[in-house]
Amino acid sequence: MGAASVTRRHERPIEGPRGRTDCLMFDAVHELYRWQPKEIAMTDNSGAITAALGVLDAFMAAFNARDLPAFEATFNFPSVRLASNRLAILEKGYHKPEMFAHGALADWGRSAWDKREVIHAGPDKVHIDTQFTRYRADGTAIASFNSIYVVTCEDGHWGVKARSSFAP
Numbered sequence: 001m002g003a004a005s006v007t008r009r010h011e012r013p014i015e016g017p018r019g020r021t022d023c024l025m026f027d028a029v030h031e032l033y034r035w036q037p038k039e040i041a042m043t044d045n046s047g048a049i050t051a052a053l054g055v056l057d058a059f060m061a062a063f064n065a066r067d068l069p070a071f072e073a074t075f076n077f078p079s080v081r082l083a084s085n086r087l088a089i090l091e092k093g094y095h096k097p098e099m100f101a102h103g104a105l106a107d108w109g110r111s112a113w114d115k116r117e118v119i120h121a122g123p124d125k126v127h128i129d130t131q132f133t134r135y136r137a138d139g140t141a142i143a144s145f146n147s148i149y150v151v152t153c154e155d156g157h158w159g160v161k162a163r164s165s166f167a168p
Contacts, residue, residue: 045121051158052126052151056116059160060132064110068095076152076159083165104168109137114144124153125161134167143167 055074062070072095079090088094099105115131128149134142147165151158 045123045126048123048126048153049118049121051153052118052121052128053116055151055158055160056113056128056130056149060111060113066097066100068097071095074159076154076157076161079160080162081165082163084168104134107136107142108134109139110135119148126151132167 059071059074062068062074072092075090075092077090077092081088081090100108111132111134113130113132115129117129119127119129121127128151130147130149131144132147133144136142145165145167147163147167149160150162152161154161
């Protein structure tokens with residue numbers, strides 16, 4: 001159905017809710033919206049994407065250096081981590097040096113991004129589909145993990161607000 005036929009539908013009153021004749025039926029409004037030319041404001045979010053990817057670069061560099069103050073500077077607290085079927089709400093000071101000596105990081109030497117693909121981007125939030133690999137000190141791979149990172153800008157600071165990972 002073209003715009004002309006939709007316009008004709010609007011030339012006569014259409015009974016709508018509660019018998020009102022000044023309302024348009026939903027399907028007529030929907031068709032008019034669908035067929036009328038629209039100006040769509042294209043928003044350039046490249047600055048947000050650059051900032052978010054920069055956060056992930058700093059995140060990985062600080063993590064690999066075991067520099068906890070620099071690592072925590074890459075977050076917007078509170079931050080959420082969903083991994084190993086557990087949800088953790090992280091506050092500033094959550095990360096401790098002993099986290100590198102126990103559990104999944106006991107045999108760990110460093111990590112590296114394998115993939116970082118922007119899923120969605122807005123002026124103050126970017127969703128990124130990632131994969132990273134954990135390596136031992138000798139350079140052999142431990143495992144690779146898929147994750148989703150949500151990086152936000154809060155009070156002018158870009159940081160990791162949430163992440164969901166298959167890593168332990």
